[in-house]
Amino acid sequence: MNRTQRDLILLAAGIGVGVGLGMLLAPRSGQETRLALTRSANEAVGRGRGYWERIRSRIAAGESDEQLDTEE
Numbered sequence: 001m002n003r004t005q006r007d008l009i010l011l012a013a014g015i016g017v018g019v020g021l022g023m024l025l026a027p028r029s030g031q032e033t034r035l036a037l038t039r040s041a042n043e044a045v046g047r048g049r050g051y052w053e054r055i056r057s058r059i060a061a062g063e064s065d066e067q068l069d070t071e072e
Contacts, residue, residue, distance in 0.1 A: 001009075026033065 028036070
């Protein structure tokens with residue numbers, strides 16, 4: 001067995017061990033984790049849309065770059 005084959009086998013074994021430990025030590029079930037990730041993603045999208053709408057309205061109002069850079 002050459003070095004590349006050995007490295008690939010060790011990589012696969014490491015991935016397998018990592019997945020196994022992750023499943024054993026996960027604080028939530030798969031469904032709960034997916035729901036939490038979906039909720040977080042939806043919140044991030046909502047924040048992004050709100051930020052985008054504020055920028056669009058400020059641009060439409062003709063505010064300068066310096067005014068756009070300041071936080072409300």
